[in-house]
Amino acid sequence: MWGKREDMLVHEDSPYNAEPAGSALVEGEVTALDTFYCRNHGEIPDIPGEQWRLSVTGLVDHGQDFTLSDLESRFETHGLVATLQCAGNRRAGLIAVRDIPGEPWESGATSTAEWRGVRLSDVLEACGVHTARSLHVEFTAPDVADEATPPQQYGSSIPLSKALSDEVLLVWEMNSEPLPRVHGGPVRVVVPGYIGARSVKWITGINVQDHPSDNYFQTTAYHILPADADLHTARPGDGIPLSTVALNCDILDPSDGATVSSGPLTIRGYALAGDGRGIARVDVSLDGGHAWAQAELDAGQSPWHWRRWSLAVDAKPGPLTITARAWDTTAAVQPESAAQLWNPHGYVNNSWPTANLTVT
Numbered sequence: 342m343w344g345k346r347e348d349m350l351v352h353e354d355s356p357y358n359a360e361p362a363g364s365a366l367v368e369g370e371v372t373a374l375d376t377f378y379c380r381n382h383g384e385i386p387d388i389p390g391e392q393w394r395l396s397v398t399g400l401v402d403h404g405q406d407f408t409l410s411d412l413e414s415r416f417e418t419h420g421l422v423a424t425l426q427c428a429g430n431r432r433a434g435l436i437a438v439r440d441i442p443g444e445p446w447e448s449g450a451t452s453t454a455e456w457r458g459v460r461l462s463d464v465l466e467a468c469g470v471h472t473a474r475s476l477h478v479e480f481t482a483p484d485v486a487d488e489a490t491p492p493q494q495y496g497s498s499i500p501l502s503k504a505l506s507d508e509v510l511l512v513w514e515m516n517s518e519p520l521p522r523v524h525g526g527p528v529r530v531v532v533p534g535y536i537g538a539r540s541v542k543w544i545t546g547i548n549v550q551d552h553p554s555d556n557y558f559q560t561t562a563y564h565i566l567p568a569d570a571d572l573h574t575a576r577p578g579d580g581i582p583l584s585t586v587a588l589n590c591d592i593l594d595p596s597d598g599a600t601v602s603s604g605p606l607t608i609r610g611y612a613l614a615g616d617g618r619g620i621a622r623v624d625v626s627l628d629g630g631h632a633w634a635q636a637e638l639d640a641g642q643s644p645w646h647w648r649r650w651s652l653a654v655d656a657k658p659g660p661l662t663i664t665a666r667a668w669d670t671t672a673a674v675q676p677e678s679a680a681q682l683w684n685p686h687g688y689v690n691n692s693w694p695t696a697n698l699t700v701t
């Protein structure tokens with residue numbers, strides 16, 4: 342379905358929500374289009390490229406509508422490799438602590454692509470955007486999410502300071518192909534370094550305003566509620582709104598529960614820094630976190646995409662528990678346990694990943 346490989350773990354057919362297995366995700370520095378995860382809150386719109394319009398409104402001197410060919414002809418195009426990570430990635434690890442409604446995402450609600458389009462800042466500047474520091478840029482889309490209260494079109498916002506940063510793009514190409522419909526084609530915004538939810542697909546409206554979006558997905562979803570909050574009585578604005586992605590890493594291959602042969606074993610995964618930082622180090626432990634060895638990091642430090650890592654070990658017959666943890670360039674390290682992060686919506690599990698193997 343939707344051009345995805347057959348071995349996707351499909352959480353929902355309609356709307357389509359699916360993630361690749363770790364062994365598929367580990368294959369490329371850039372994730373193949375048939376492997377990239379899909380996260381949809383409503384039915385997927387079908388907008389022909391020539392009918393697509395983007396309307397820029399709000400605190401700008403000249404509000405304007407743009408066609409795709411306007412974007413192509415009026416602005417310089419830029420390419421960027423960036424990782425998207427859903428705030429619900431690794432929710433399964435939080436559900437193991439205490440039950441949570443919502444898709445039990447494993448390790449695969451994150452992927453990396455090469456995106457191509459124009460800078461959002463160039464488009465906003467062409468509209469004469471007002472530049473007060475405290476403004477917000479709202480993105481709107483036509484897909485309707487029934488899970489929202491009340492049901493509404495998808496939308497969210499980012500601070501204007503982020504919207505004016507060079508890395509934020511309006512894109513119509515993904516891995517040198519036209520942006521697939523399931524990933525927001527004809528045009529989506531990509532907000533590198535922020536949770537995936539802010540990279541609004543099928544974007545049709547941009548509004549510059551003096552407050553964050555009033556959309557359900559900004560005010561209510563994607564908030565870290567305290568562990569004792571009740572999802573049914575929580576009110577809009579409760580909890581901590583998410584913006585930047587958190588420092589995270591994962592073990593992608595071998596996968597948890599795998600049986601492997603004794604002898605040389607290469608453990609592979611990725612690490613992603615948050616908040617525009619870099620990855621400084623990834624440590625791997627084979628004894629539950631007492632002794633650690635340093636993994637080898639792939640070349641290519643960027644705050645906007647993951648860094649893949651690997652470690653060759655000699656696997657001895659018996660049970661083997663692998664634990665990993667990443668450090669960023671400010672010496673921050675991932676928190677140890679999922680229990681210390683548990684929250685009612687099940688967001689941002691960036692605890693140390695573990696994989697329990699049987700070595701024969």
Ligand SMILES: Nc1nc2c(c(=O)[nH]1)N[C@H]1C(S)=C(S)[C@@H](COP(=O)(O)O)O[C@H]1N2
Pocket residue numbers: 377378379380381382383425426427428482483484495496523524525536537538539540541542543
């Ligand atoms: N219009 C719209 N944009 C959206 C969504 C959506 O449901 N509708 N889902 C968001 C979420 S939660 C994530 S994690 C990313 C997923 O992007 P992908 O499906 O291309 O992987 O898109 C974001 N943009």
Ligand SMILES: [Mo]
Pocket residue numbers: 380426427428429537538
């Ligand atoms: Mo997401």
